[in-house]
Amino acid sequence: MSRSVEVEVLTKQGCHLCEEAMAVAREVCAEFSVPVLERDITDDAELLASFAEEIPVLRIDGQVKDFWRIDPHRLRRLLREASSAS
Known part of the structure; x- marks a missing residue:
């Protein structure tokens, strides 16, 4: 990748969709050598x-x-676009 890209998945404990989303994000981001940050929204009142x-x-x-x-x-496309953006 030509530039650093920050990928974050907002989740909540006990959410099955969140578990699925994290699995997809980890798998796809690994292809691009991009780390994925998981952030639990219950730790932040604004989120x-x-x-x-x-x-x-x-x-x-x-x-x-x-x-x-x-x-x-879609995530692969978004990562390609984000990595090539100036």
Whole structure:
């Protein structure tokens, strides 16, 4: 990858969609050698208020890109785009 990309998945304990999203994110990000940060929204009142009904949430470089389900093909495209952005 030509530049560093930050990938974050907002989750909540006990959420089966969050577990699935993290598995997809880890697998795809490993292909790009990009680490994935998992962040539990219950640890942050602002995140909880903003995303309680949309988790899991995929953020790339701080911007929301997906929620509920993460499509691996879309994530690959997003990572390619983010890595080539100036």
